[in-house]
Amino acid sequence: MDLGLTGKKAMVLGGSRGIGWFTAELLKREGAAVALCARGAEGVDAAVRKLSSIGDGAVFGDAVDLTDGAATRTFVRKGIEALGGLDILIHSASGFGLANSEEDWQRSFDVDVLAGVRAVEEALPALKESDAASITFIGSMASKFHFGRPASPYGPVKAAMRAYANELAQTHGKDGIRANVISPGAVWFPGGSWDKQKQDNPKFYAGVEKSIPLGRLGTGEELARIIVFTASPAGLWLNASHICADGGQVKAVD
Ligand SMILES: NC(=O)c1ccc[n+]([C@@H]2O[C@H](COP(=O)([O-])OP(=O)(O)OC[C@H]3O[C@@H](n4cnc5c(N)ncnc54)[C@H](OP(=O)(O)O)[C@@H]3O)[C@@H](O)[C@H]2O)c1
Numbered sequence: 001m002d003l004g005l006t007g008k009k010a011m012v013l014g015g016s017r018g019i020g021w022f023t024a025e026l027l028k029r030e031g032a033a034v035a036l037c038a039r040g041a042e043g044v045d046a047a048v049r050k051l052s053s054i055g056d057g058a059v060f061g062d063a064v065d066l067t068d069g070a071a072t073r074t075f076v077r078k079g080i081e082a083l084g085g086l087d088i089l090i091h092s093a094s095g096f097g098l099a100n101s102e103e104d105w106q107r108s109f110d111v112d113v114l115a116g117v118r119a120v121e122e123a124l125p126a127l128k129e130s131d132a133a134s135i136t137f138i139g140s141m142a143s144k145f146h147f148g149r150p151a152s153p154y155g156p157v158k159a160a161m162r163a164y165a166n167e168l169a170q171t172h173g174k175d176g177i178r179a180n181v182i183s184p185g186a187v188w189f190p191g192g193s194w195d196k197q198k199q200d201n202p203k204f205y206a207g208v209e210k211s212i213p214l215g216r217l218g219t220g221e222e223l224a225r226i227i228v229f230t231a232s233p234a235g236l237w238l239n240a241s242h243i244c245a246d247g248g249q250v251k252a253v254d
Pocket of ligand 1: 038138184
């Protein structure tokens with residue numbers, strides 16, 4: 001199947017590592033030009049170098065902390081200028097607020113929700129010009145289920161992200177812009193949070209593996225394929241959708 005990504009222009013917030021990186025790489029392999037950001041300049045530079053060695057199409061990267069509103073808006077504007085437009089916006093960064101502290105609530109809201117709002121506002125004029133515009137947020141199954149940890153902002157801000165995506169889908173469908181959320185379950189990749197669990201808490205990790213019907217965690221590549229399909233012109237009839245990409249980890253009907 002042709003995803004229709006040749007010549008498309010995509011932006012990934014939080015694209016230097018993890019699921020965001022696997023997504024940026026696959027977008028580039030499928031023929032898209034790619035802009036990405038993350039806080040660490042080294043990670044951004046390495047990602048830009050790797051992406052530049054894949055296929056054709058422009059690559060743009062900048063070191064930006066998404067808790068900084070002005071820097072976020074500037075990055076989005078500069079990225080759109082560098083790519084010459086925008087068709088696909090993907091927000092993969094998270095504040096990962098797992099403590100019930102004001103600091104974690106604030107950072108989680110700023111990164112998971114407000115950075116998305118700011119990026120969308122800056123991107124809307126370019127997305128309206130696109131013939132295949134999509135906005136994709138990376139959520140979490142924690143927006144839907146309690147995983148047994150103490151109360152924290154992580155699930156609640158991902159739930160806010162889902163409600164916001166629905167607002168966007170309903171109001172901007174008329175502009176040809178789709179908005180969806182993909183919620184991963186536990187995803188393993190080298191250097192990621194589950195890789196750390198595997199090293200530090202092998203028993204806990206083995207228990208999580210066992211709880212997933214397929215007997216293992218998902219991979220970055222598997223998540224990227226779902227994200228890229230959803231965001232691509234091939235996923236055109238997905239709109240206002242919440243897609244659970246957890247391999248059946250959460251045992252519920254929907
Ligand atoms: N991995 C999983 O099992 C899993 C499960 C469910 C949901 N998710 C969701 O999937 C998304 C990606 O998770 P991941 O595990 O791939 O994360 P990750 O490996 O920690 O990568 C996060 C990326 O975002 C960047 N980033 C983090 N904070 C940022 C900030 N304030 N400003 C700009 N960039 C920032 C990171 O680079 P810098 O550190 O250099 O900024 C990195 O490029 C998240 O939204 C997460 O909630 C992941």
